[in-house]
Amino acid sequence: MKKSDVDYTLYLCTDRDLMRADTVEDAVRQALLGGVTMVQLREKNCSAKEFFETAQRVKKITDQAGVPLIINDRVDIALAVDADGVHVGQSDIPAAEARRLLGPDKIIGVSARTVEQARKAETDGADYLGVGAMFVTGTKQDAKVTSKEELKRIRAAVAIPIVAIGGIKADNVEELKETGIDGVAVVSAVIAAENIASAAEELAGCVKELKEA
Numbered sequence: 001m002k003k004s005d006v007d008y009t010l011y012l013c014t015d016r017d018l019m020r021a022d023t024v025e026d027a028v029r030q031a032l033l034g035g036v037t038m039v040q041l042r043e044k045n046c047s048a049k050e051f052f053e054t055a056q057r058v059k060k061i062t063d064q065a066g067v068p069l070i071i072n073d074r075v076d077i078a079l080a081v082d083a084d085g086v087h088v089g090q091s092d093i094p095a096a097e098a099r100r101l102l103g104p105d106k107i108i109g110v111s112a113r114t115v116e117q118a119r120k121a122e123t124d125g126a127d128y129l130g131v132g133a134m135f136v137t138g139t140k141q142d143a144k145v146t147s148k149e150e151l152k153r154i155r156a157a158v159a160i161p162i163v164a165i166g167g168i169k170a171d172n173v174e175e176l177k178e179t180g181i182d183g184v185a186v187v188s189a190v191i192a193a194e195n196i197a198s199a200a201e202e203l204a205g206c207v208k209e210l211k212e213a
Contacts, residue, residue, distance in 0.1 A: 003107060003127055006068055007037040008161050008183030010204040014042050018192040025057050031190055032065045034200025040087055042072035055081040075101050099125035113146050118154045130185055133166025155180040173206045177213055
């Protein structure tokens with residue numbers, strides 16, 4: 001997939017501690033049925049071997065769906081499974097180094113909360129930004145909330161796509177109207193839902209309406 005063809009509308013971040021599905025693969029499969037357009041595999045509490053093996057299995061599913069698989073933090077895992085890219089935070093390997101290791105064709109995302117961080121990420125070769133947390137979220141207890149005004153300032157400061165993240169649900173996503181975002185990243189709103197496909201479908205519809213407004 002060409003980077004210019006990537007659809008950031010509904011970006012799922014996995015979390016095995018929150019999911020109701022039996023396996024990460026099953027959760028991803030259901031989410032894709034509901035219209036998720038990107039998948040980030042996030043594994044904070046498992047061995048490198050288990051992460052690698054899970055990534056291999058998930059990649060088969062995302063490849064079949066024609067949806068990019070992004071690996072959270074771990075450039076080595078991304079390389080090992082030939083994932084479509086990697087997402088790094090401010091305390092992870094720098095985006096410029098990730099780009100050097102992964103080459104020009106992979107997708108690199110960077111978490112940013114300020115205009116300064118956003119500009120640096122773009123300069124360092126990031127393909128998109130994850131901006132937030134936009135709302136109070138239970139998945140990252142230490143996440144500071146980013147104001148809608150700051151999101152707008154970041155949008156004005158960079159040319160690359162922006163995905164809003166943090167506590168986003170179907171009933172509050174409309175608050176991100178007129179911010180110029182390219183999509184939203186969600187964890188619990190989809191992965192913890194009783195019906196993952198339905199939750200994804202509802203959210204995807206909300207985000208499309210938001211982008212068209």
